[in-house]
Amino acid sequence: MPVSRPESLGARVIAHVDMDCFYVQVEQRKQPHLSGQPTAVVQYNSWKGGGLIAVSYEARKYGVKRSMRGDEAKQVCPQIQLVKVPVSRGKADLCIYRNAGSEVVSILSRKGRCERASIDEVYLDLTDASEAMLAETPPESVEIIDEEALKSHILGLNEDGSNLKENVREWLRRSEADHRDKLLACGALIVAELRMQVLKETEFTCSAGIAHNKMLAKLASGMNKPAQQTVVPFVSVKGLLEPLPIKKMKQLGGKLGSSLQIDLGVNTVGELLQFSEEKLQERYGINTGTWLWNVARGICGEEVEGRLLPKSHGSGKTFPGPRALKTIASVEHWLNELCEELSERLHSDLDQNKRIARTLTLHARAFKFSDTDSHKKFPSKSCPLRYGATKIQEDALNLFQAGLREYLGSHRIKTQGSQHNGWGITGLSVSASKIVAIPSGTSSIMKYFHGGDQTNCSTKQVNHTVITEAAPLSPSGIESYSGLHPSEQYIEFRAEEMRIRYAMPSLDQQGSKRELCSREDTCEAMQSADDKDPNCSFSNQAQDVQEISALSSPGTENCLELNQNVPQIESHGGNKYLRHGMRPEELKRKNVKDKGSSSILRFFQSCNNSSSSPKQVQVRTTDENKAFSSTSFQSTSSYSELHEADVRKENLFGTSTLGQNGSRRDTWDYKIDEIDPSVVNELPPEIQEELRYLVRPQKRANIPKRGSSIAHYFLPTKNS
DNA sequence: ACGGCTTCTACG
DNA sequence: TCGTAGAAG
Numbered sequence: 001m002p003v004s005r006p007e008s009l010g011a012r013v014i015a016h017v018d019m020d021c022f023y024v025q026v027e028q029r030k031q032p033h034l035s036g037q038p039t040a041v042v043q044y045n046s047w048k049g050g051g052l053i054a055v056s057y058e059a060r061k062y063g064v065k066r067s068m069r070g071d072e073a074k075q076v077c078p079q080i081q082l083v084k085v086p087v088s089r090g091k092a093d094l095c096i097y098r099n100a101g102s103e104v105v106s107i108l109s110r111k112g113r114c115e116r117a118s119i120d121e122v123y124l125d126l127t128d129a130s131e132a133m134l135a136e137t138p139p140e141s142v143e144i145i146d147e148e149a150l151k152s153h154i155l156g157l158n159e160d161g162s163n164l165k166e167n168v169r170e171w172l173r174r175s176e177a178d179h180r181d182k183l184l185a186c187g188a189l190i191v192a193e194l195r196m197q198v199l200k201e202t203e204f205t206c207s208a209g210i211a212h213n214k215m216l217a218k219l220a221s222g223m224n225k226p227a228q229q230t231v232v233p234f235v236s237v238k239g240l241l242e243p244l245p246i247k248k249m250k251q252l253g254g255k256l257g258s259s260l261q262i263d264l265g266v267n268t269v270g271e272l273l274q275f276s277e278e279k280l281q282e283r284y285g286i287n288t289g290t291w292l293w294n295v296a297r298g299i300c301g302e303e304v305e306g307r308l309l310p311k312s313h314g315s316g317k318t319f320p321g322p323r324a325l326k327t328i329a330s331v332e333h334w335l336n337e338l339c340e341e342l343s344e345r346l347h348s349d350l351d352q353n354k355r356i357a358r359t360l361t362l363h364a365r366a367f368k369f370s371d372t373d374s375h376k377k378f379p380s381k382s383c384p385l386r387y388g389a390t391k392i393q394e395d396a397l398n399l400f401q402a403g404l405r406e407y408l409g410s411h412r413i414k415t416q417g418s419q420h421n422g423w424g425i426t427g428l429s430v431s432a433s434k435i436v437a438i439p440s441g442t443s444s445i446m447k448y449f450h451g452g453d454q455t456n457c458s459t460k461q462v463n464h465t466v467i468t469e470a471a472p473l474s475p476s477g478i479e480s481y482s483g484l485h486p487s488e489q490y491i492e493f494r495a496e497e498m499r500i501r502y503a504m505p506s507l508d509q510q511g512s513k514r515e516l517c518s519r520e521d522t523c524e525a526m527q528s529a530d531d532k533d534p535n536c537s538f539s540n541q542a543q544d545v546q547e548i549s550a551l552s553s554p555g556t557e558n559c560l561e562l563n564q565n566v567p568q569i570e571s572h573g574g575n576k577y578l579r580h581g582m583r584p585e586e587l588k589r590k591n592v593k594d595k596g597s598s599s600i601l602r603f604f605q606s607c608n609n610s611s612s613s614p615k616q617v618q619v620r621t622t623d624e625n626k627a628f629s630s631t632s633f634q635s636t637s638s639y640s641e642l643h644e645a646d647v648r649k650e651n652l653f654g655t656s657t658l659g660q661n662g663s664r665r666d667t668w669d670y671k672i673d674e675i676d677p678s679v680v681n682e683l684p685p686e687i688q689e690e691l692r693y694l695v696r697p698q699k700r701a702n703i704p705k706r707g708s709s710i711a712h713y714f715l716p717t718k719n720s
Numbered sequence: 721a722c723g724g725c726t727t728c729t730a731c732g
Numbered sequence: 733t734c735g736t737a738g739a740a741g
Binding site: 001002003043044050051052053066067068069085091092094098117118119251285287288310311312313314315316317318319320321322324367426427429431 | 721722723724725726727728729730731
Binding site for chain 1: 734735736738739740741
């Protein structure tokens with residue numbers, strides 16, 4: 001549930017940018033003849049024309065609504081153009097929309113901290129940019145105000161509906177305005193410019209709200225659509241909220257909002273004002289209560305997070321009613337499809353953003369009749385994520401079976417022959433979370449601290465590289481996906497080779513091939529898999545998953561204890577991990593569990609890759625920006641250049657034979673002994689774990705805790 | 721027995 | 733920590 005955050009001291013300028021019927025625009029750009037036509041994007045055309053997920057404004061005039069069926073839409077608007085969502089592996093594939101969203105983010109993130117709130121929504125903190133504009137070129141000093149800015153809606157202005165543009169111009173340039181209004185005026189100009197830029201570079205229109213906090217900005221962005229912007233001056237807040245139906249507020253559109261209506265008789269935000277904070281806390285708990293009290297007053301201290309990339313990736317599908325999956329074989333089939341998609345996206349993320357996900361989670365929905373507790377939820381299960389489609393598939397199936405046993409519970413279901421006995425899977429999804437950035441070449445960063453080339457330091461450039469989103473540069477974005485399979489096979493291949501070459505006991509091949517459970521297509525098979533076979537006795541503990549699926553042999557567990565007392569500090573974006581509670585003790589525990597078998601290979605492979613695709617634009621999140629700016633670290637090198645330098649000059653393995661693209665495969669002979677242990681300590685825990693099999697056990701000095709400077713993370717590193 | 725699919729946040 | 737629920741688009 002929502003939770004309140006303290007408001008910051010000075011007035012902020014926050015914008016919320018919302019793409020107009022985004023999926024439709026994406027399709028219209030792809031097929032220009034659709035532009036200006038009543039259009040809707042529909043998914044699963046098979047049944048009743050499929051379900052609408054986006055509707056153009058032309059079509060809305062005819063009463064076409066989202067949540068209509070394609071057939072219904074045709075009835076109310078016979079000329080409507082219905083465009084199908086791409087399907088791959090038998091399910092909707094949203095990647096073209098995700099990629100289009102990235103294009104937009106890469107533009108919007110140019111003027112300030114930027115948070116990607118959804119596939120088509122972004123929050124911006126324009127406080128600094130607005131303050132700067134006010135100091136340098138305040139609107140009152142500017143003769144010609146941009147046309148797009150003049151089309152702004154200023155809440156509280158023009159209430160008689162007359163003299164619009166002149167009033168707006170006057171409001172924006174008002175010299176007697178208070179500081180807050182002037183800031184918002186600057187924000188409006190900046191947003192207008194950004195929106196024009198988005199239109200110019202992507203052909204997409206968007207709407208925006210400009211206000212002093214996220215809640216109000218979000219509210220405003222939806223007030224004048226499409227392709228318009230709305231400003232919420234401080235003095236208009238009360239008047240805006242008072243008559244506003246409670247359900248219009250973000251977070252109050254569901255049960256909480258209903259409870260306010262039903263239990264408290266509150267129908268508008270204004271009516272919420274009567275309730276004391278204590279009263280609300282009493283009813284809804286301390287956090288939600290305070291949050292509600294603040295909502296009523298338009299107070300929201302939530303920060304713009306500064307995150308351009310998603311925190312997780314998921315792939316799922318529902319199998320409604322009669323289509324429910326009734327056999328393990330069919331579940332396995334669909335899990336394989338879902339995992340393939342997930343794996344592709346993970347590899348894409350790794351390639352483009354140098355991030356790895358560490359947790360795999362399986363969700364399922366199931367029904368079960370002929371039972372008292374048939375409404376029981378199918379439990380979700382998670383385990384450490386191992387890269388590679390087949391590994392993910394394998395792990396996902398194991399998670400599913402663990403969940404299924406728990407779901408079916410103690411009660412023994414009688415099985416008749418090969419007939420299933422009354423259960424069905426109505427939804428499956430797999431997701432990858434706990435995504436962390438791979439350190440971008442610790443030692444090359446070191447170089448910058450130790451007399452890096454100062455001529456390279458240019459703020460302009462930093463903004464450009466650091467904030468630039470990894471936009472899929474081709475509009476379709478598909479190519480980058482399709483290119484992934486070879487790379488994946490390559491990695492798998494290398495993984496096998498490593499096992500052989502170093503004969504690592506923990507990476508025994510047999511383990512991966514072991515059949516975990518019967519894959520028979522019957523419920524019996526699932527039953528028998530239940531308690532008998534120790535290999536299949538899954539609990540919800542991650543370790544158990546590991547024991548079965550992570551290729552470990554008994555002796556290897558001890559190795560993991562080696563770094564028990566070693567605080568794990570991440571060099572890259574370290575402040576983020578600390579802030580989010582990844583304290584050393586916890587990391588230590590995690591390390592014991594997180595031992596993927598191939599992430600290290602992937603990591604090094606990705607180092608190589610970074611120099612191989614010059615078109616790639618890298619992303620750096622604001623967390624990382626903070627880290628760098630806190631030590632006034634500046635560089636003209638792009639992220640990938642840093643990488644490249646690292647690989648070329650200071651190759652972790654000392655072979656340094658990395659040539660141009662083609663010769664790369666031949667340079668994979670690591671000289672294990674030359675791995676600098678202190679560098680190892682700065683890798684993500686998961687990768688560290690794998691390195692420990694290769695590197696001699698090494699005592700390591702404690703790295704200072706969170707020092708004032710990020711330099712602390714780098715300085716202890718030996719610059720071999 | 722469904723709108724389908726994703727992502728995020730808060731809570732215990 | 734993990735697993736669940738709610739919310740949104």
